[in-house]
Amino acid sequence: MTAKRLSERTRQLLPSSTQVLDAKVKELIAQGADVVNLGIGEPDFDTLPDAREGGVTAIREGFTRYTATAGIAPLRQAIAGWLGTQRGLDYRSDEIVVSNGAKQGLFNSLMALVDPGDEVIIQAPYWVSYPEMIKLAGGVPVIIETCAETGFKMKPEMVASRLTSRTRAIILNSPSNPTGVVYGREELTELAQLAVEHQLAVISDEIYDHLVYEDIEFVAFASLGPQVRELTVTVNGFSKTCAMTGWRIGYAAAPRWLAAAMTDVQAHTTSAASSISQRAALAALVRPQPLLEKMRLEFDARRRMTVARLAGIPGISLEVVPRGAFYLFANVAGLFGVNEDGQPIENSDRLARLLLEEAGVAVVPGSAFGAPNHVRISYATSLEQLESGMDRLLRFAHAHQPVSASTIRSG
Numbered sequence: 238m239t240a241k242r243l244s245e246r247t248r249q250l251l252p253s254s255t256q257v258l259d260a261k262v263k264e265l266i267a268q269g270a271d272v273v274n275l276g277i278g279e280p281d282f283d284t285l286p287d288a289r290e291g292g293v294t295a296i297r298e299g300f301t302r303y304t305a306t307a308g309i310a311p312l313r314q315a316i317a318g319w320l321g322t323q324r325g326l327d328y329r330s331d332e333i334v335v336s337n338g339a340k341q342g343l344f345n346s347l348m349a350l351v352d353p354g355d356e357v358i359i360q361a362p363y364w365v366s367y368p369e370m371i372k373l374a375g376g377v378p379v380i381i382e383t384c385a386e387t388g389f390k391m392k393p394e395m396v397a398s399r400l401t402s403r404t405r406a407i408i409l410n411s412p413s414n415p416t417g418v419v420y421g422r423e424e425l426t427e428l429a430q431l432a433v434e435h436q437l438a439v440i441s442d443e444i445y446d447h448l449v450y451e452d453i454e455f456v457a458f459a460s461l462g463p464q465v466r467e468l469t470v471t472v473n474g475f476s477k478t479c480a481m482t483g484w485r486i487g488y489a490a491a492p493r494w495l496a497a498a499m500t501d502v503q504a505h506t507t508s509a510a511s512s513i514s515q516r517a518a519l520a521a522l523v524r525p526q527p528l529l530e531k532m533r534l535e536f537d538a539r540r541r542m543t544v545a546r547l548a549g550i551p552g553i554s555l556e557v558v559p560r561g562a563f564y565l566f567a568n569v570a571g572l573f574g575v576n577e578d579g580q581p582i583e584n585s586d587r588l589a590r591l592l593l594e595e596a597g598v599a600v601v602p603g604s605a606f607g608a609p610n611h612v613r614i615s616y617a618t619s620l621e622q623l624e625s626g627m628d629r630l631l632r633f634a635h636a637h638q639p640v641s642a643s644t645i646r647s648g
């Protein structure tokens with residue numbers, strides 16, 4: 238019996254609900270089910286041709302062995318150069334750690350920074366993996382609830398009121414998964430001042446940096462001054478921007494002492510990212526990629542269409558119009574209650590289940606992101622699929638208008 242005992246830290250771990258849903262929906266679709274998948278967290282575009290070619294060339298050349306843990310020198314140089322020219326960030330290549338996706342960059346940074354019992358501040362709605370990663374690293378997630386009234390953003394005073402002697406770091410994610418919210422320069426500057434004043438590390442997850450719309454300025458947190466840079470780990474990668482989710486290639490940029498520690502963590506866990514994927518990423522960086530702008534514009538067209546369609550669906554409200562990433566975070570509490578047929582919907586988990594089973598639309602319930610009255614709708618799918626998804630959502634909403642909110646049955 239004892240041989241089957243899981244560690245305490247693993248028992249505390251919640252499964253990744255987005256990955257569970259993704260697997261279920263992909264299986265349903267493979268079985269021939271008619272499902273519009275608005276639950277996805279990855280672009281539907283093909284990987285950039287240059288990157289694909291770079292990967293193929295690496296295989297042909299036999300570039301298939303271990304590389305240095307922190308990544309091949311030309312890639313680290315290219316990333317440092319790109320961060321400099323595109324983001325105004327001043328990193329040397331020995332401050333770049335290439336990892337197996339941005340996810341590993343985040344995890345490396347938490348492992349390098351957090352001692353048991355240290356507190357790490359995140360906001361809700363949060364990306365599903367932040368609380369679990371913090372716990373895996375031995376830390377304690379301190380969750381700051383944000384709401385539509387604050388634009389789903391943390392204000393400095395909200396952070397200040399949660400600081401303790403154990404606060405070690407803040408995780409920022411702009412543009413955000415799941416809300417699509419983008420922090421402005423002034424808002425980030427205020428948070429940066431707080432971080433400098435209290436010497437907090439800031440892990441800035443900038444994986445959606447390229448996907449901002451309506452002339453919104455993306456601001457890299459570490460670009461806000463030399464003192465801020467010294468406290469910041471910039472996490473980014475190729476998954477979302479270059480449609481490379483399956484290649485598993487991301488990176489972190491951090492002051493040298495921290496980058497070295499993160500490299501050590503990675504050396505003893507997974508070693509370097511795939512040599513082939515590194516060459517693919519390098520190929521995407523060495524010359525301009527006009528396709529990136531094409532994809533961004535396509536995402537924007539989808540965003541505008543979906544925002545407009547959602548406005549006409551009773552019971553669903555988009556309180557904050559997203560201006561980044563490829564998600565909409567809609568309040569669905571207007572559909573909670575019991576409809577004419579006596580069918581209850583008591584929360585977004587139930588709603589998402591019914592939507593999938595009755596209407597053939599997959600969305601992610603907000604409970605996964607610490608916001609149980611909402612669902613996340615991804616527009617990383619074609620306009621036709623989105624139109625069809627919105628039609629289905631509309632029919633579902635009409636059929637599920639609550640006639641009574643007070644007699645909700647459980648189950």
Ligand SMILES: Cc1ncc(COP(=O)(O)O)c(C=O)c1O
Pocket residue numbers: 278337338339340341364410413414442444474475476477482485486487
């Ligand atoms: C906010 C955020 N950070 C990090 C990641 C992980 O990126 P990668 O696939 O490069 O590990 C994701 C992927 O969904 C994400 O949404």
